Amino acid sequence: MVKAMKEKFNKYWEEFSDILAIAAVLDPRLKLAFLEYCYNILDPDTAKLNVEYIREKMVKLYGAYKKDTSITRASTSHAPRHSIPSGYDGFYAYCSQKTGGSGKSALDTYLSEPVVDIDSFRSLDAVSYWKDNAxxxxxxxxxxxxxxxxxxxTVASESSFSIGSRVLNKYRSCLLPTNVQALICARNWFRGFQEIGDEIEFTS
Known part of the structure; x- marks a missing residue:
């Protein structure tokens, strides 16, 4: 039994969640240093490869957002920019060229900056941080x-649908989807409500 549990444990930790890792990097208190720390605990030999893999995934995802934004800007380039004060168009274009000419993307800039002190910002809301720094x-x-x-x-997907094997079995394998839904709803209805006794008082 212990051997089977160990195999399941190893299988669970072999399959890293890319989206969870990316979300951790996007927390300014963690970034790539947190991933490197966690991967070193799990397997020091593959830690750098795993961190680099997540970094490449982020670069690819960021490239997709960059591409979508450039298409949107190109389609709306004829529209006047009301957010820029009158007379500052030339200065804005100059600053944009200077920033873009550095060859450093926003992702590189974010990752190169030091992490935010986690002790001083324990209640930091990551989503609010990104909205404020948009x-x-x-x-x-x-x-x-x-x-x-x-x-x-964190619930495994197969456990969410485990009830299906008790509704659809070899004796009832040709049910219509509406009938399957009715059976599951009826099961939840029967098991989901407590029996009402005389001791329950109803208040308005």
Missing amino acids: SRFKELSSMACDVLSIPIT
């Missing part, structure tokens, strides 16, 4: 808000 990181801010807004569950 003007600095632009497309990266949109990417971070999208990734951090994904509802994460």
